[in-house]
Amino acid sequence: MVGIVIVSHSRQLAEGVRELAAQMVQGKVPLAVAAGIDDPENPLGTDAMQVYEAIASIYNDQGVIVLMDLGSALMSAEMALEFLSEEQREKVHLCEAPLVEGAIAAAVAAASGRNIQQVMAQARGALVAKATQLGVNVSHILGETTDVDTLSFVIEEQVTKEIRLTVRNPLGLHARPAAKFVATAAGFQSQIKVQNITKGTEAVRADSINQVATLGVRQKHELVITATGSDADEALAALQGLVENNFGEEDATLPPLPTTPADHPIFSSSHHFLQGIPASNGVAIAPAFLYHPTLLNIQQYHVENIEQEWQRLQVALQIAHEEIQALLSQASIQIGDAEAAIFDAHLLFLEDPVILESVHQRIFEQHLNAEAAWQAVINELANNYRTIEDSYLRERVADVVDVGQRVLRVLSRFESHIIISDDSPTHLNLSEPGILITTDITPSDTARLDPTRVLGICTTSGSALSHSAIIARRLGIPAIFGLPPEILQVANHTIVALDGESGRVWTEPEPDIQTALETKRNAQQIAHQQAIATATSPAVTRDKTRQIKVYANIGGISDTEEALSLGAEGVGLFRTEFLYLDRTTPPSEEEQLAVYQRIAQLLHNRPLIIRTLDVGGDKPIPYLNFPQESNPFLGWRGIRFCLDNPDILKTQLRAILKPSLGHQIKIMFPMITTVQEIQAAKAILAEVQAELRQAGVPFDQKMEVGIMVEIPSAVVLAEELAAEVDFFSIGTNDLTQYVMAADRTHPQVATLVDAMHPAVLRMIQQTVQAAHKAGIWVGLCGELAADPLAAPILLGLGLDEVSLNAQGIPGFKQAIAQLTMVEAEAIAASALQQDSADKIRTLIRQMLT
Structure with missing residues (x-):
């Protein structure tokens, strides 16, 4: 938690300010005083050593802000910093905010868990509420150039920096990338704004999850991002890296939307059914359980102690934050990181400065109680979402209501559950299997459902685009949303049947309907079981003459668990850069060791290929101080950066190395361009191995070492490089853009970046031939492996292994099982003779039919 030091000429004044601030936060925030001097005759003054001791007494990794009163107090504070280490000085900030108001605002912000930049912003803006209440023009106080809404000072001399970026990930700034964008922006002191040029929107605050969400950013939309402040360059570089790296979603896939066939011949139109919106495929036949979500009835009343009311809200927000964090951890395990990241946006919602400022205004100016102030802002925001033309964004109103109700439940001391009719269960996880029928269901409640109990969901609101629908699909629960109100008339325990594919619901279905649905459900279950059975079996050709190993690309522990459940035979690419993101310092050896060890344990004796840190100007990490580069893909990245930073x-x-004994851990170096680079990397590895031997630390002495083949020079030098390593792994994402001389982030040339182009396939062929000639194995870990049409070519070219996103593993294995080796070799040979990627795809379709 951020600490606060109060520096004053008067000891009595400083103690009074500390007492007032401590009372506001019930002693939760570290507060220290450095005030007065040890002279009974003249006790007024400041002492630099006193300030240093006060800072040291509450110093922590979250940082310390120092607030001062007059004259020499500033000089003493500046001198005190000289006594600190360089590392400590970076985390101690002198703040020009008013002493009394600033200390109180900073304490409240620190108590709510905000970072040091946010705490300082609150302190700096502490006079705004008072000035507004007195009818004073705030700009006269803060300066004409100040944007009062930001609650921070903008210095006139500071230059506004600007970048323009194109968003490339399929769903644009949906919940997960929007949360990453806002969290990144909030980590800097600069005032950052973003504008959707494609839609012609106004610029909004980049640290507000709701303002960013309502920009309606979609794939290929162009953003203008501006930053004004001392760390503007660093902020823009971080945001640029985030956007250009597709927010880490290069391999992410959302569960597919359910499809609605044109007709349903197995169902007679004479049978009565209710038609809704297909939200999650599947068939369910079970007793109905009717739920009545209860919105809290909030009473509005006048409060005198507005500071205490504001503190009540801060405590409620903190409790809500802890609840959502627990839900996020649970959801990550149950539905995966991609969908669980929906709740990252919920966390940022609680910290949205625009919302908090609006609630603050209602409490301090209108003297509203916290519940009424919070509810008024939530209702206003929800109505704004409802008026948005974009149907996907309109569905985010459910998230607004979800978070809003959570905070109100905390304020009103309500338990987090749905109130149900008298003879029904009082929680979401039913006592016996059934179909949940309700007006609406929040993402939070959906994520807590037990699929073995809740066999289906029927609601009268929502759509297939809602987060609740996305989570239901991931959980495998059939769901139909937007049904007529008639569904709510169904009595509890009535047998209900639903078909998630068609969006139809039958109450007390007639025997022929029930039989048809059971037949369909059985067929779906058999198909699912066959797919899983195929996925967990090796990828062997139809003629049993060839097997190709299928590994997974992962970014963390939860990815590993999902990959194993989908048939991964190992991990072919662990992208360790994810361990370095969303933090202010590099991960320690112990932090990394814990992750590598846990993944190795999950894999047992399966291979784990760990790629060393692969970052650079194309995906910069602020604390690693990457320079601004005009063409980062050709710059200081990958092994180049690591060789220059051997520590x-x-x-x-x-x-x-430490967890390698007894496991199949392998090391892979990225972006190798020359023989000298791999030799230098191996020399550093040898140094580390020697140090561990000397220290008596055991490790796998025969650990395999490989390289990523992703640069044309590595393909040309493949025979020489093969003599240095134990394996190759071809990274087709980068190799394709380098072969085609087309930046994959540039919208005007992105169509050239197609790994199915014959120029790229010939590079793959050349690499495989060089590897096998040298007696080493070769894999492929780029996105090409996830394309089912590429399977026969990769098999035919002789690859020993492929590594892909876990969701694509079953499909790849099924494709291999349908081929003979003769067919695969013929397809590969013919593909290499074509002159375009389109012709190759057409050829494959023709040869497979």
């Missing part, structure tokens, strides 16, 4: 590389190599 970072050695830390990672130690963490990889």
Whole structure:
């Protein structure tokens, strides 16, 4: 938690301010005083050593802000910083905010868990509420150039920096990337704004999850991002890296939307049914359980102690934050990181400065109680979402209501559950299997459902685009949303049948309907079981003459668990850069070791290929101080950065080596361009191995070392490089853009970046031939492996292994099982003779039919 030091000429004044601030936060925030001097005759003054001791007494990794009163107090504070270490000085900030108001505002912000930049912003804006209440023009106080809404000072001399970026991920700034964008922006002191040029929107605050969400950013939309402040360059570089790296979603896939066939011949039109919106495929036949979600009835009343009321809200927000964090952890395990990231946006909602400022205004100016002020802002925001033309964004109103109700329940001391009719269960996880019927269901409640109990969901609101629908699909629960109100008339325990594909619901279905639905459900279950059975079996050709290993690309522990459940035979690419993101310092050896060890344990004796840190100007990490580069894909990245920063590389190599004994851990170096680079990397590895031997630390002495083949020079030098390593892994994402001389982030040339182009396939062929000639194995870990049409070519070219996103593993294995080796070789040979990617795809379709 951020600490606060109060520096004053008067000891009595400083103690009074501390007492007032401590009372506001019930002693939760570290507060220290450095005030007065040890002279009974003249006690007024400041002492630099006193300030230093006060800072040291509450110093922590979250940082310390120092508030001062007059004259020499500033000089004493500046001198005190000289006594601190360089590392400590970076986390101690002198703040020009007013002493009394600033200390109170900072304490409240710190108590709610905000970072040091947000705490300072609150302190700096502490006079706004008072000035507004007195009818004073705030701009006269803060300066004409100040944007009062930001609650922070903008210095006139500071230059506004600007970048323009194109969003490339399929769903644009949906919940997960929007949350990452806002969290990144909020981590800097600069005032950051973003504008959707494609839609012609106004610029909005980049630290507001709701303002960013309502920009309606979709794939290929162009953004203008501006930053004004001391760390503007760093902020823009971080945001640029985030956007250009597709917010880490290059391999992410959302569960597919359910499809509605044109007709349903197995169902007679004479049978009565209710028609809704297909939200999640599947068939369910079970007793109905009717739920009545209860919105809290909030009473509005006048409060005198507005500071205490504001503190009540801060405590409620903190409790809500802890609840959502627990839900996020649970959801990550149950539905995966991609869908669980929906709740990252919920967390940021609680910290949205625009919302908090609006609630603050209602409490301090209108003297409203916290519940009424919060509810008024939530209702206003929800209505704004409802008026948005974009149907996907309109569905985010459910998230607004979800978070809003959670905070109100905390304020009103309500338990987090849905109130149900008298003879029904009082919680979402039913006592016996059934179909949930309700007006609406929130994402939070959907994520807590037990699929073995809740066999289906019927609601009178929502759509297939809602987060609740996305989660239901991931959980495998059939769901129909937007049904007529008639569904709510169904009595509890009535047998209900639903078909998630058609969006139809039958109450007390007639025997022929029930039989048809049971037949359909059985067929779906058999198909699912066959797919899983195929996925967990090796990828062997139809003629049983060839097997190709199928591994998974992962970014963390939960990805590993999902990959194993979908048939991964190992991990072919662990992208360790994810361990370095969303933090202010590099991960320690112990932190990395814990992750590598846990993944190795999950895999047992299966291979785990760990790629060393692969970052650079194309995906920069602020604390690693990457320079601004005009063409980062050709710049200081990958192994180039690590060789210039051997301490970072050695830390990672130690963490990889230590858990290697008894496991199949392998090291892979990225972006190798020359023989000298791999030799230098191996020399550093040898140093680390020698140090561990000397220290008596056991490790796998025969650990395999490989490289990513992703640069044309590596393909040309493949024979020489093969003599240095134990394996190759072809990274088709980068290799394709380098072969085609087309930046994959540039919208005007992105169509050239197609790994199915014959120029790329010939590079793959050349690499495989060089590897096999040298007696080493070769894999492929780019996105090409996830394309089912590529399966026969990769098999035919002789690859020993492929590594892809876990969701694509069953499909790849099924494709291999349908081929003979003769067919695959013929398809590959013919593909290499074509002159375009389109012709190759057409050829494959023709040869497979």
